[in-house]
Amino acid sequence: MNTTPPVLSEAGPWAGSALSLHRQVAPLVRRLLNEADTLRVAVSRSAEGAWLVDAGIRVAGGLEAGRLIAEICMGGLGRISLVPSQGPSRLAVSVGSLEPVLACLGSQYAGWSLSAGEGKGAFHALGSGPARALAQKEALFAELGYQDQVADLSALVLEVDQEPPAEVIAKVMRDTGLPAGQLVFILTPTRSLAGNFQVVARVLEVALHKAHALGFDLTHIVDGVGHAPLPSPGADFLTGMGRTNDAILYGGTIQLYVRGSDAAAEDLAQRLPSSHSRDYGKPFGQVFKEYKYDFYQIDAMLFAPAAVTVSNLDTGRSFAGGAVNEALLYQSFGTQPAVGPA
Numbered sequence: 069m070n071t072t073p074p075v076l077s078e079a080g081p082w083a084g085s086a087l088s089l090h091r092q093v094a095p096l097v098r099r100l101l102n103e104a105d106t107l108r109v110a111v112s113r114s115a116e117g118a119w120l121v122d123a124g125i126r127v128a129g130g131l132e133a134g135r136l137i138a139e140i141c142m143g144g145l146g147r148i149s150l151v152p153s154q155g156p157s158r159l160a161v162s163v164g165s166l167e168p169v170l171a172c173l174g175s176q177y178a179g180w181s182l183s184a185g186e187g188k189g190a191f192h193a194l195g196s197g198p199a200r201a202l203a204q205k206e207a208l209f210a211e212l213g214y215q216d217q218v219a220d221l222s223a224l225v226l227e228v229d230q231e232p233p234a235e236v237i238a239k240v241m242r243d244t245g246l247p248a249g250q251l252v253f254i255l256t257p258t259r260s261l262a263g264n265f266q267v268v269a270r271v272l273e274v275a276l277h278k279a280h281a282l283g284f285d286l287t288h289i290v291d292g293v294g295h296a297p298l299p300s301p302g303a304d305f306l307t308g309m310g311r312t313n314d315a316i317l318y319g320g321t322i323q324l325y326v327r328g329s330d331a332a333a334e335d336l337a338q339r340l341p342s343s344h345s346r347d348y349g350k351p352f353g354q355v356f357k358e359y360k361y362d363f364y365q366i367d368a369m370l371f372a373p374a375a376v377t378v379s380n381l382d383t384g385r386s387f388a389g390g391a392v393n394e395a396l397l398y399q400s401f402g403t404q405p406a407v408g409p410a
Contacts, residue, residue, distance in 0.1 A: 081287045082170065082214035089175050089198040090219040092144030097223050097252055100136055107133040109262070117248035118237050124260020125229050134265025137254055138163075141225050141266060143175030143198045148269050150298070155319075155394050156403040157297040161265065163272045168292045172273035173280065174214055178227070179206045184235040191233050195240075199224040199251070203243040212286075221250055225266070229257040229305075258308040264301040267312040271296040271320040271373055275340060278372040279324075284336050288328040290381060294373065296320040299401045310353030313371075314400040317342040317352060318393040320373030327382050334387040337378040341390025345370035351400045 110122040153160035165171040180195035201216040256263035272294035297319040302308030359365040375390040
């Protein structure tokens with residue numbers, strides 16, 4: 069067990085923070101491993117000894133598994149629940165955080181690129197979860213000034229439908245400094261119930277990521293809550309990916325509490341919604357197809373919630389921007405609007 073205190077950058081707003089993502093998340097990871105049967109996930113060990121959690125490849129998984137995995141993605145600093153909803157889905161995912169910047173950008177954001185092999189058999193995934201804060205492979209951590217080294221069990225969530233190859237496991241071991249037996253790889257294909265849920269649960273993270281891209285001062289974000297409709301999983305990867313993205317882009321709503329000037333808060337509320345993108349207005353699957361399935365050709369400003377309210381705690385004023393696009397959600401989710409009695 070590594071009990072060394074966190075080693076923190078000398079610069080950055082979170083330098084000097086004693087908060088450990090791994091202390092927060094450890095009980096959740098252990099619950100996932102210990103209650104695998106109840107959660108309908110399968111736990112195995114790789115040849116190297118790493119823990120592998122199948123949350124929907126060869127097993128059913130489920131909504132509770134997805135909810136728990138989403139909280140693991142947030143480093144134990146998020147609170148996620150299913151709530152009633154109206155429109156094309158009767159359920160929605162509600163997300164809040166104790167420490168939104170570290171939970172969403174320091175853990176949940178899928179920013180660690182992991183690849184192995186070439187050609188048809190190549191493996192590629194973007195890793196999310198608290199293991200990112202150990203590896204420090206992204207420039208974002210230098211900007212935040214945060215590094216977590218308190219870990220006897222760490223997790224990495226991969227949106228894949230196959231187990232990571234030995235090369236990837238070895239890379240994660242090397243970059244985190246952890247032995248295989250202290251690493252948990254959680255595998256969540258988008259077409260599964262659990263995978264579908266944990267993607268929609270990124271509605272708050274998507275908002276914070278765009279706020280960062282717009283240059284908003286992250287230290288001024290005090291608290292935040294997100295809400296997005298939960299579609300049924302698609303029958304294939306592309307349909308599933310399209311629906312989960314549309315749930316956020318056209319159905320996600322965000323409440324952010326900030327400090328600073330009203331001008332900055334109002335500017336964020338106006339520029340944050342997905343409608344401020346050249347690619348807004350079509351189902352994500354169609355946009356993806358039009359760009360010949362090249363994800364990086366899509367306008368980065370599209371990746372944002374549909375509607376946002378920004379409340380300035382210093383002045384008491386609130387500013388709203390964007391709107392839910394219910395018609396497009398019905399189209400994307402493949403749901404027919406309910407017809408009342410004649």
